[in-house]
Amino acid sequence: MSGPRALLAALWALEAARATALRIGAFNIQSFGDSKVSDPACGSIIAKILAGYDLALVQEVRDPDLSAVSTLMEQINRVSEHEYSFVSSQPLGRDQYKEMYLFVYRKDAVSVVDTYQYPDPEDVFSREPFVVKFSA
Secondary structure, three states: OOOHHHHHHHHHHHHHHHHHOOOEEEEEEEEEOHHHHHOHHHHHHHHHHHOOOOEEEEEEEOOOOOHHHHHHHHHHHHHOOOOEEEEEOOOEOOOOOOEEEEEEEEOOOOEEEEEEEOOOOOOOOOOOOEEEEEEO
């Protein structure tokens, strides 16, 4: 195959490969909670960054009632042409200081298969790993 057909076949293959690639990221938003998401500039920037990924892990979430997460999801879904959802861990940590893991994902790109908290009977981790299995 040569000429225009070869070029079209190559372009189709590139587009097909791009369509199946996932954009995955991790974002440690220092002490993410109501004050950060309610700040118009800060909340907007965070939403735009996360909307650029198909799947993103947000670390250091301090929002046990999920009010900041709910606001963030509204902001992400407002700026994106795709619908996003989330899954989060329980608040994790020792004593009074607790953080959560938050996975934000594009509903038309991935789906949640399973979640579990990694067992830590020896208390090795300050915050036990939160495992989420996704399917693309």
